[in-house]
Amino acid sequence: MRIGIDATPVTNRSGTGYYTQKLAEFLGRADSENEYFLFCPSDYEDYLEHPRMFEYPNFRILRVRVRGQASQFLWKQLTLPREIEKLGIDVFHFPSFIASLRIQVPSVVTVHDLCFELFPEAFSPVRRPYYRLVIPRSIRYCTAIIADSHATRADIESRLGVDNGRIQAIHLGVDPVRFYHVSEESEQARVRARYSLPREFILYVGTLEPRKNIPRLIRAFAYGVVARGLPHHLVIAGRRGWLFDDIFREVRALELSEKVCITGFVERSDLPVLYSMARVFAYPSLYEGFGLPCLEAMSCGTPVITSDRSSLPEIVGDDALTIDPTSVESIANALRLVCSDDACHKRLSECGHRRASRFSWLTTAKRTLEVYKKALREA
Numbered sequence: 001m002r003i004g005i006d007a008t009p010v011t012n013r014s015g016t017g018y019y020t021q022k023l024a025e026f027l028g029r030a031d032s033e034n035e036y037f038l039f040c041p042s043d044y045e046d047y048l049e050h051p052r053m054f055e056y057p058n059f060r061i062l063r064v065r066v067r068g069q070a071s072q073f074l075w076k077q078l079t080l081p082r083e084i085e086k087l088g089i090d091v092f093h094f095p096s097f098i099a100s101l102r103i104q105v106p107s108v109v110t111v112h113d114l115c116f117e118l119f120p121e122a123f124s125p126v127r128r129p130y131y132r133l134v135i136p137r138s139i140r141y142c143t144a145i146i147a148d149s150h151a152t153r154a155d156i157e158s159r160l161g162v163d164n165g166r167i168q169a170i171h172l173g174v175d176p177v178r179f180y181h182v183s184e185e186s187e188q189a190r191v192r193a194r195y196s197l198p199r200e201f202i203l204y205v206g207t208l209e210p211r212k213n214i215p216r217l218i219r220a221f222a223y224g225v226v227a228r229g230l231p232h233h234l235v236i237a238g239r240r241g242w243l244f245d246d247i248f249r250e251v252r253a254l255e256l257s258e259k260v261c262i263t264g265f266v267e268r269s270d271l272p273v274l275y276s277m278a279r280v281f282a283y284p285s286l287y288e289g290f291g292l293p294c295l296e297a298m299s300c301g302t303p304v305i306t307s308d309r310s311s312l313p314e315i316v317g318d319d320a321l322t323i324d325p326t327s328v329e330s331i332a333n334a335l336r337l338v339c340s341d342d343a344c345h346k347r348l349s350e351c352g353h354r355r356a357s358r359f360s361w362l363t364t365a366k367r368t369l370e371v372y373k374k375a376l377r378e379a
Contacts, residue, residue, distance in 0.1 A: 003372055004089040006076070007038040008066055009096040011047045013239065013265065014207060015292055016096040016112055019148075019172060021049055023095060026173075026365035028056035034369075037087055039064050039080070049178070049268060069130065076100040091143075091376045093368075097131075099138035106143040106379035108371055111135070113148070113289025113310075114155040119211045124242055136160055143375040146170050146368065148290035149311035168371050171315070172290050173361030179299040182276040191273040195263040198233040202335060203278035203302070205271065205293045206285070209241035213284045213307075213325050215250040220284075222254045224332025230339050232279055239265040275300035279345070280338040283307070284325040291315050298356035303348035305334045315359075319351035 009020045024038060035058050042063045045051060054061060062083070066072045076094075081102045084092055093108045094100070100107070115122055116131035123131060139145055139160060145167045147153040153169045156162050182188065191197070202221065206212050214236060221234045234256075236247070251260045266274060275281060281297035283306040291312045294304050304320035306312045313322055321338065324330040338345055 001034040001372070001376065002037065002088055002090045003034055004037045004039065004084055004087070004092040006080075006092070006094045006096070007040045007044065008064065008072060008075075010044050011041050012096070013047070015290075017047070018049070018268070018292075019110070019112070020095045021047075021053060022173065022175065022361045023365060023368060024059075025049075025053045026361040027369065028054065028059060030362055030365040031369055032056075032058060034058065036060065037062060037089060039083070041066060069127070073098075073134075077102055091372045091379075093372065094138065094142070097135050097138065099142050101137060101141050106375040107141070108144045108146060108368075108375055109138050109142040110146040110148070111139060111152065111156060111289075113152055113287070114159055115211065115287065115289075117159050118155070118287055122209055122211050122242060143379055144168065144371050146371060148172055149314050151311035151314055152289045168367070170364055170367045170371070171359055172292055172295075173359045173364045174292070174295040174299045174356050175361055176299055176357070179272050179275070179296045179356075181301040182273045187273050188277055191270050192277070194270070195235075195237070195266065195274075196261065197235060197263075197274075197277070198261060200231050201233040201235045201261070201278055202339070203235050203237065203274060203281050203297075204283065205237045205266070205274070205281070205297075206283070207238050207241040208236070208244040208247055210243050210246070211286045213286050214247045216325065216328050216331060217282055217284050218247070218250045218254065218256065218260065219328045220331035220335055221260070222256060223328065224334075224336040225339055226256065226259055228336055228340075230336070232339050233259050233261055235261045235263065235274075235278070237263045237266045237274060271296065272300055275302045278302050280305060280335070280348075282331070282335065283312075284323060284331050285309075285312070286325050288312055294320065295356050295359055298352035301349045301353050303338050303345055304352055305331070305338065316352075317355055319355040320348065 091106045095110045099109045147169045150169045153167045275297045280303045287310045307325040308322040321334045
């Protein structure tokens with residue numbers, strides 16, 4: 001079988017880019033029989049988690065020059081179908097929402113969430129109509145659909161009216177070789193100095209955007225931690241997304257400039273150290289298709305507080321504290337508990353680590369390969 005993968009998302013520093021990288025890497029580990037054709041941006045090596053991720057004898061890299069939404073759309077719709085036909089590809093995977101609507105072979109699309117439908121205000125005025133037009137068409141066109149969670153599969157069924165026989169829920173994984181508890185003092189000192197981190201802190205990792213619910217987290221931190229005289233700071237790590245100004249306004253309004261550290265983008269190689277140093281990882285998101293940072297924190301032995309909404313309870317189970325993300329009091333109580341109760345902290349650390357070990361990228365890759373085979377068989 002000749003399998004094509006749209007690997008242009010690997011240069012995206014968000015979760016979809018990382019998913020594309022890890023899926024390709026572990027498909028290479030899981031499958032030595034089939035041929036893989038990865039369509040990568042010309043400078044893709046600069047973005048990989050490690051330089052030899054795609055070096056497998058049955059992998060062929062095809063470099064494409066795409067930059068920006070318009071050029072990617074034109075490449076997918078006009079150039080890619082010809083390349084697929086020329087190379088004799090049997091099945092093609094689009095791992096980030098948007099597919100070509102012109103290819104003549106069985107196709108698979110991964111839909112990570114339905115934010116474009118459920119939280120349209122989280123997108124810029126340019127991206128919002130584009131996603132609402134193109135993503136549903138991609139879902140309806142493709143032979144098979146992969147969702148990151150059962151919650152996302154249910155959203156696709158109910159919101160877009162797609163037959164659930166075409167949708168396979170496949171959980172993402174966490175790589176214990178990359179995400180483990182880092183106790184080396186030299187590494188901790190290096191990361192602490194690089195991002196000007198305080199000694200004791202609560203951690204959030206993710207894009208700075210409205211659905212991540214960061215202003216409520218800041219208020220909960222003020223009432224549940226600072227007002228109680230606990231020594232912890234709040235570290236907010238992530239790139240700026242869309243409509244992030246409320247976060248900075250909240251910090252100023254509550255006079256927390258000395259207690260809240262906003263690092264900006266953090267290199268993925270530094271994340272395990274950051275998770276390992278944190279007292280607790282707080283992720284009160286209003287909506288997630290999966291919530292990979294929760295698993296990464298758990299794999300590093302860091303207790304997790306997260307929302308009782310969307311996919312998050314499915315991922316963390318009973319091994320994290322789940323809160324009502326619309327309630328500042330609920331978030332504040334959980335923060336105070338984990339920051340002040342050592343027994344609770346130890347229990348969540350141990351349970352969370354065991355929970356994370358159940359999520360493997362190798363399993364993700366093997367189950368995805370089965371979707372390719374089924375799509376080709378039933379086309």
